[in-house]
Amino acid sequence: xxxxxxxxxxxxxxxxxxxxxAKLMPDPTRRLFLRGGASLGALAFLTGCDIVDGTSAEQALxxxxxxxxxxxxxxFNPNKLAPTYPxxxxxxxxxxxxxxxxxxxxxxxxxxxxxxxxxxVDNTKSWTLDELYALxxxxxxxxxxxxxxxxxxxxxxxxxxxEFLRRIGADTxxxxxxxxxxxxxxTSIDMPTALHPQTQMTFKFDGEILPRKYGFPMKVRMPxxxxxxxxxxxxxxxxxxxxxxxxxxxxxxxWFSGL
Amino acid sequence: MGICxxxxxxxxxxxxxxxxxxxxxxxxxMPAEPARPVIHPRWVRVTHWVNALTMVVLIASGWQIYNxxxxxxxxxxxxxxxxxxxxxxxLWHFAAMWLLAVNGLIYVxxxxxxxxxRRKLIPIRPGExxxxxxxxxxxxxxxxxLSVYNAVQKLFYLGVIVAGIVxxxxxxxxxxxxxxxxxxxxxxxxDTARYVHFxxxxxxxxxxxxxxxxxxxxxxxxxxxxTGR
Numbered sequence: 001x002x003x004x005x006x007x008x009x010x011x012x013x014x015x016x017x018x019x020x021x022a023k024l025m026p027d028p029t030r031r032l033f034l035r036g037g038a039s040l041g042a043l044a045f046l047t048g049c050d051i052v053d054g055t056s057a058e059q060a061l062x063x064x065x066x067x068x069x070x071x072x073x074x075x076f077n078p079n080k081l082a083p084t085y086p087x088x089x090x091x092x093x094x095x096x097x098x099x100x101x102x103x104x105x106x107x108x109x110x111x112x113x114x115x116x117x118x119x120x121v122d123n124t125k126s127w128t129l130d131e132l133y134a135l136x137x138x139x140x141x142x143x144x145x146x147x148x149x150x151x152x153x154x155x156x157x158x159x160x161x162x163e164f165l166r167r168i169g170a171d172t173x174x175x176x177x178x179x180x181x182x183x184x185x186x187t188s189i190d191m192p193t194a195l196h197p198q199t200q201m202t203f204k205f206d207g208e209i210l211p212r213k214y215g216f217p218m219k220v221r222m223p224x225x226x227x228x229x230x231x232x233x234x235x236x237x238x239x240x241x242x243x244x245x246x247x248x249x250x251x252x253x254x255w256f257s258g259l
Numbered sequence: 260m261g262i263c264x265x266x267x268x269x270x271x272x273x274x275x276x277x278x279x280x281x282x283x284x285x286x287x288x289m290p291a292e293p294a295r296p297v298i299h300p301r302w303v304r305v306t307h308w309v310n311a312l313t314m315v316v317l318i319a320s321g322w323q324i325y326n327x328x329x330x331x332x333x334x335x336x337x338x339x340x341x342x343x344x345x346x347x348x349x350l351w352h353f354a355a356m357w358l359l360a361v362n363g364l365i366y367v368x369x370x371x372x373x374x375x376x377r378r379k380l381i382p383i384r385p386g387e388x389x390x391x392x393x394x395x396x397x398x399x400x401x402x403x404x405l406s407v408y409n410a411v412q413k414l415f416y417l418g419v420i421v422a423g424i425v426x427x428x429x430x431x432x433x434x435x436x437x438x439x440x441x442x443x444x445x446x447x448x449x450d451t452a453r454y455v456h457f458x459x460x461x462x463x464x465x466x467x468x469x470x471x472x473x474x475x476x477x478x479x480x481x482x483x484x485x486t487g488r
Contacts, residue, residue, distance in 0.1 A: 060354075061347075061350040061351065061354055062350070064350070064353070064354040064357070065350055065353070065354075068353055075435065075438055076438065077438060080437065080438055080440075082437045082440070083437075083440050083444075143436070143449060145436060145449065146328070147327075147345065147349070148327040148328040148345065149324065149325070149327060149328035149433075149453060150328045151449055151450060223437065224437050224438075248346070251346060252346035252347060252350060253346045253349070254349065254350075254353065258435070258437075258438070259435060259436050259437040259438070
């Protein structure tokens with residue numbers, strides 16, 4: 001197992017935390033994330049007929065979200081490329097965004113790092129950073145769209161994920177590719193997106209080795225999905241037929257989240 | 260088959276008069292209904308109220324989504340939003356989206372095919388709009404014939420249909436800026452499409468405010484949208 005050191009935990013500015021994470025985080029005192037807003041909000045007149053009763057409404061909405069996964073998978077064109085932009089369009093500094101403040105970003109040791117590979121692949125050998133850096137690399141200047149609504153254009157350099165999947169002998173008939181990150185984050189994507197030409201194992205941002213705040217040593221960049229589907233500090237990649245969801249997806253964010 | 264009833268006619272001065280009326284189930288022989296014509300056919304009323312519900316859900320959840328990354332220096336107060344937090348709001352928004360799509364499509368197609376849009380909403384003459392607007396603000400505009408829209412109404416209804424189309428198209432551009440990047444580009448790109456989506460929403464909300472106030476001022480129009488007459 002690679003050794004992971006977290007950044008110094010104390011000294012967290014609660015306001016910073018609130019600023020960066022509150023927009024995404026559910027109220028921890030409320031298990032049913034829909035109840036508060038729904039019953040107090042504009043739909044109050046419906047409470048009588050149980051439509052916004054916490055669990056039943058939530059279950060119905062989650063079902064529709066799964067339907068939306070299928071609709072988006074159907075809409076996804078594996079050959080459609082995300083628009084690319086000139087160098088001058090790159091936003092500097094590029095916004096940092098995570099559910100932890102910047103100084104809490106996981107610190108992954110360069111020497112100890114080994115990318116673990118698992119699931120439906122021929123070769124489960126782990127990859128050192130030097131081995132990964134030796135893979136053919138490409139650069140893309142694309143727009144990152146956050147689930148919150150804002151967007152920013154960045155420049156990412158790395159290896160197309162499909163090239164890596166080919167090298168590890170992944171069974172590309174599998175449904176999902178799952179990512180586990182250093183700080184416990186995880187996400188999973190559909191195989192067509194994993195094989196999209198712009199889905200990239202990213203080692204550099206704006207020409208520099210990926211800094212800690214943007215996901216050192218490796219993130220997976222996919223301009224065809226919302227930002228939270230682009231995992232940072234990736235420690236393990238698994239090819240699987242099993243739906244494994246993800247950190248935000250398990251809390252109610254739409255799983256496919258395609259752009 | 261007829262049934263015999265005996266009714267008491269209370270209008271006869273002082274005396275009690277007994278009247279016999281033969282009531283049958285043959286509609287041709289039934290006493291005439293009060294002669295109010297149908298103003299809004301059933302499809303208009305059903306799509307109107309489905310749309311009303313859908314709009315409330317989309318607007319309230321949209322405001323919560325807006326709050327996650329505000330475009331301007333304000334956020335919407337929590338009590339007018341729907342969803343509790345961003346994920347919940349997105350679930351509502353992308354569920355109601357289907358209702359809007361299906362219901363809106365039925366409304367627009369039937370509006371065109373039945374000729375209702377053509378009969379009711381056009382032509383709109385600027386001179387009439389000005390005259391009717393002046394009359395409305397001075398309290399002189401008559402609302403006695405609900406089957407004919409005045410020029411201001413025509414402009415409002417046509418305008419909100421256009422705003423509805425813009426809000427759907429800009430929404431699609433924001434939702435799928437890669438798969439539909441030509442559409443996003445038509446709006447000036449992803450970021451601009453967000454502003455277009457916002458202003459189209461604002462136009463619809465502005466319409467709703469006037470629309471609801473007018474239905475309170477002219478309650479027969481509300482009755483017509485419920486019963487059709």
